[in-house]
Amino acid sequence: MTSTEKSTEKSTEKSSLRPTRQRLALMQAMASFGDFRSAQEIHELLGERGEQVGLATVYRTLQRLADAGEVDVLRTEDGEAIYRRCSDSHHHHLVCRSCGATVEVEGPTVERWTSSIAAEHGYADVSHALEIFGTCPRCR
DSSP states (O other): OOHHHHHHHHHHHHTTOOOOHHHHHHHHHHTTOOSOEEHHHHHHHHHHTTOOOOHHHHHHHHHHHHHTTSSEEEEOTTSOEEEEOOOSSOOEEEEETTTOOEEEEOOHHHHHHHHHHHHHTTOOSOOOOOEEEEOOTTTO
């Protein structure tokens, strides 16, 4: 078993999701790229690798992994859900509109602002998501 397979299996076990063949194949495929990709793109990658995983299974598995915090999901400006394995710490994303290149960013200013605005309006148990879209230096 390769180190990627061990890491993928360990990650899947940590999320309490049963490590099925399809789920492990999907996680291994996701470990091979660093940008956000759609379920269809991930399904195509699995096919290129010789993995027989149905598109409905890819969608269902990605949703379960997102619910378990194993992958990040965001919506593109046109509403399409895209997925990526990310770090365990709280972060935001800077995403290129053209090529999908993604940078994880931490923002203490954002964290302070969300806490402040929530407190100002009497909100508790606040969460937030911030994704920044732009054009990366390579695509400009």
